[in-house]
Amino acid sequence: MNLTKQSLIIACSHKEDRLKFFNFFDGLNVKQILTASHLSQMQDLLCDENLDVGLLAVELSSRWIKNTQQLSRLQKNHSGLTVVALVDEDMRLDYAHYREIIQSVSHLLYSPLNHNQLVRLTDLVDQTKQIVELETYRQGAFQASSLPLLLVNAKSQEIVAVNETFLKQFQIYKKRLLGQIWVDYLAQDQQDKINRYQSELNEKGQLEIQSKWSMNGVSFPVKLCAFYLNFNGVPHYLIECHDQSEHVFRQKMLYFLDKIRLLDFVTKRSEELLKQMVLWAEFDFCFMLTKGRKQKYQNIVFDYSKSNHAHHFIESNHDFIFRKLKTQRTLTLSEQASQHIPGDEFITMNDVESIMVFNCRVNKHQQAILVLGGERAFPRWQHLKLLFSKLVEHYRATMAFKMLQHSHESESQYDVLTNLLNRRYIIKHIEKSIEQAAQRKQSLAVVFLDLDRFKVINDSLGHDVGDQVLVNVAQILKDIVGDFGVASRYAGDEFLLLLNRHVSADNIKKVADSILKSVAEPVTLADGSEIKLTISLGIAVYPDHGKLVNTLIKHADVALYDAKLNGKNQYSIYRTELDGEQAKQSEEMVKNLEQAIESDQIDVYYQPKIDAKTEDIAGFEALVRWQHPELGIISPGLFVPLAEQSGLIHKIGLLVIEKAARCLKAWQTRYELPLTMSINLSPIQLNDNRLIDRISYVINQTGIQAKYLDFEITESEKFKSVKDALVMFNRIVDMGCTLSIDDFGTGHSTLDYLRKIPAKTLKIDQVFVKNIGLSPDDEAILDATIDMAKRVGHFIVAEGVETESQRQYLSHKGCDYFQGYLFSRPLPATKIEDILDQRAQILKNY
Missing domain, CATH: 3.40.50.2300 (Response regulator)
Structure with missing residues (x-):
């Protein structure tokens, strides 16, 4: 033609x-x-x-x-x-x-x-003029291409030409390639498919293959793009050879970076992943050590080395390395390690060329190092350094998280604030004392006490004043109880005493009277002012009132309730008729609570949530209050447990959600702000299959958008089924609402549990915020928790922020939101509107 x-x-x-x-x-x-x-x-x-x-x-x-x-x-x-x-x-x-x-x-x-x-x-076309000659192509476009190219005779499969780009990129001589069968350089599994590849090339004219290319004794991943060409009637394949080493390396590194956050350093699955990382990095040794009794790094956490490197490291001296790690977190040498650290036996005797040593210290009780490297210089050293530094960060975060799970309240014997025994250890003391009393046929007494109207002190004067009061009371208890037993802080403003020495009816009354008298003396605060307070006590005696620790504590609590009902500022000794009285009182309380719901005595207070960056109001937390016509505001700590036991929590919960949503919608409209509202859900509500219908009803009635409602759940063991609770969490999120985990760090969360909950926000419990500047261990736990939460995409709300120094510390660590008396205490809706009006006026003036 x-x-x-x-x-x-x-x-x-x-x-x-x-x-x-x-x-x-x-x-x-x-x-x-x-x-x-x-x-x-x-x-x-x-x-x-x-x-x-x-x-x-x-x-x-x-x-x-x-x-x-x-x-x-x-x-x-x-x-x-x-x-x-x-x-x-x-x-x-x-x-x-x-x-x-x-x-x-x-x-x-x-x-x-x-x-x-x-x-x-x-x-x-006319072949005498228009055919592109093979030599012309080879000398022209083929050589000039910036892509690494091979030209292959389609019949013989031999490489007939290779361009300069290919030779330079893969550092090989032309003579070693010309005349060779191109498929011999492919991985064996790809060679087995060559007939199918050739057929596809001949039919479609082009082909793409992902394979491994072996050359000069080195194997690396490649992407081959092959094209069918015809020169003077002779078919050829033009093959572009794209080195995928960097791409595959990055993909594998991203894979490991993603998997690191799932490691818990305990399970077999995690061990296998760590081994894969070390094998992929091609290190000769990788091991982690913790300090033993002699404060030397001698305990092996894991060792994925080719030889006995960890034991050899333990036996060697490392003065230079440890001196460096005192002032920096990481010591890395990408090559010539023996010249930079002469005299280190481990490095010289193992011919170590490259080494990384990471300081994995969490706090003074949890210190570790990660050591890895090998006998050669490693390509992409900086990338490997980044990968394993992320591993170290995650190790520190997870270890701190485990410490958080067994926080200072349970790991040590003493309460941080009062220096009294904590709840866990007083129970152990009582259990041991009961065993001894049973053997010796002696008596002992358990005294339960708490401060009268302590909630009013905290709400009106602030938690700093509340803490001073608790410390003062703790010192009184320590002084009076010392000769007769031991005092503990049980929870909040509750204290539990064990009287196991010189126990007699007279001495028990003597101790109780001394406490009442001493506590009644005015407490001098740090600013020089004075405050008066009273205390109520309930007493149970072994074996008369019970032979088990839980029974004694329960009966002492019943007696305490009796003392409060009879005017407070006194003690009461348990008697069996109190059980009936308490049941009647509880029944009466339930009736009063039902009446309170019907007569609209259940109110909602709102505490602002402050954006850490802008220091503007981002939203609110809704807090339920019982506005009793005679007794005033009744603390949720008193009536919410009763509401949960009686089932009234569902009605109260719906009231709170509805009132909070209506206020939020009104404020959003009036002030044109995308405010959010956090509402607490009890475990009892989460066990209710109708909860979703109740929330949907409120959303439809108020016209609020679901995304502005955030439901707070507390770490708890009260769920009938964790699996069912997780289903409920997902249903709430599917509606468009969000979830937060409240009082984080005080419950029983695990990393796996935390990952499963579809929550976007963690609220750090105020006990850790309080100890900023006081407890380095709590600060380490707080830091690691914030870091870990940030890395898995959670927002952080710090509760109980009361001082400027706390705010600055938390802001520097990356907290997103604050709540606390530094900004505002919980307020009724009218007071919140006053604040929002003032905000609008200020912005208007600007």
């Missing part, structure tokens, strides 16, 4: 393909090039008697030629017409269909077109 004397029609949908066809044939001096953008236009051109059409390049697709029958009719109607078929991307050819079409066309190409496909059409 000589297209210099005939016309050519290009008929396809895509403008880009038509343009590429046109440019290619235009460069080959074709007589006339016509284009058609739809089927009817193509048919009109073919039927034009004034045109001598020799070649038709037509699209195979649902819009053009669909099948071989149409192709046959086309050639029957236009004898002597050469057809080039262009398969559209949406056209799927099976092998049988392909074989039929290839019999009806001269060439089969695939959209989108590229130059390597078009070169195959050069045999259609």
Whole structure:
């Protein structure tokens, strides 16, 4: 065919393909090039008697030629017409269909077109002028390409040409490649597929393979892009060889970085992942050590070394390394480690070339180091350093989290604030004393006491004053009880005393009277002012009132309740009739609570949540209050447990959600602010299958958007089923609401539990905020918790922020929001509106 004397029609949908066809044939001096953008236009051109059409390049697709029958009719109607078929991307050819079409066309190409496909059409034009000669191509575009290229004879599979880019990139001599079978460089599993690859190349004209390429004794991942070319009738493959080492390395590193946060350094699964990391990094040694009794790093946490490196490290001296680790977290040497650290036995005797040592210290009780490296210089050293530094960060965070789970309240014997025994250890003391008393047939007494109206002190004067009061009372208890037993802080403003020495009825009363008298003396505060307070006590005696620790504490609590009901500021000794009285009182309290719900005595107070960056109000937490007409505000700590026991919590909960949502909607509209509202949910509410319907009802009634309602759940063991609770959490989130974990750090969360809860926010319990500047261990736990929460995408709310120094510390650590008396105590809705009015006025003036 000589297209210099005939016309050519290009008929396809895509403008880009038509343009590429046109440019290619235009460069080959074709007589006339016509284009058609739809089927009817193509048919009109073919039927034009004034045109001598020799070649038709037509699209195979649902819009053009669909099948071989149409192709046959086309050639029957236009004898002597050469057809080039262009398969559209949406056209799927099976092998049988392909074989039929290839019999009806001269060439089969695939959209989108590229130059390597078009070169195959050069045999259609006058070969004396237009065929691209092999040598011309080899010396021209092939060598000039910035891509690493191989040219392969399709019949012999031998490499006939290699360009300079390939030689430089893969550092190999041309003579070692020319004449070699190209598939021999592929991984064995790819070599087994070579017949299928060749068939696909010959049929489609192009092919992409992900494989491993072995050369110079080194194997590395590659992406091969192969194209079918024809030079003087001889088929060739043009192969682009793209080194994927960097891409694969980054993908693997990202994989490990993602998996690191799931490690807990205990399970077999985590051990296996650590081994994979070390094997992938190709380190000769990797081990972690913790300090033993002699304060030396001698305990092996794990050792994934090729030899006995960890034990050798323990036996060697490392003065230089440990001196450096005192002032920096990491010591790394990418090469020539023995020259930089001469005299270190571990490095010199093991021919260590590269080494990393990470200080993994959490606090003074939890110190560890991670050591890794090998006998050679490692490529991508900085990337490996980053990966394992992230491992160290996660180790520190998880160890701190485990300490948080067994916080100072349970790990040590003493309460941080009062220095009295804590709840856990007083119970142990009582249990042991009961055993001894049973053997000796002696008595002992348990005294339960708490401060009268302590909630009022905290709310009106602040937690700092409350803490001073608690410390003062603790000192009184320590002084008076010392000769008779031991005192403890049980919880909040509750104290528990064990009298196990010189126990008699007279001495028990003597201790109780002394406490009442001493506590009644005015307490001098740090600012010089004085405050008066009273205390109530309940007493239970072993064995008369119980023989088990839980029974004694329960009966002492019943007696305490009796003392409070009879006017406070006194003690009461347990008697059996109190159980009946307490039941009656509880029943009466439930009736009063039911009446309070009906008469709208249940109110909601709001505490602002402050954005740490802007220091503006971001939202509120809704807090339930019982506004009793005679007794004033009754603390939730008194009536919420009763509401949970009686089932009234569902009605109260709905009231709180509805009132909070209505206020929020009104404030959003009035002040044009995207405020949020946090509402507490008790475990009892979460066990209610109708909870979702209740929340949906409120959303529909108030018109509030679900995304502005945040429900707070407290770490708790009260769920009937953790699995069912997680289902409820997900249902709440599916509605569009959000979840927060309240009082974080005081409950029983595990890392796995934390990952499963679809919460976006953690609220750090105020006990840790209080100890900022007082307890370095609590600060370490706080820091690690914030860091870990940030890394898994949680927002942080710090509760109980009362001082500027606390705010600055938490802000520096990355807390997102604050709540506390530094900004505002909980306030009724009218007071909140006053604050928002003032805010609006200030902004207006600006």
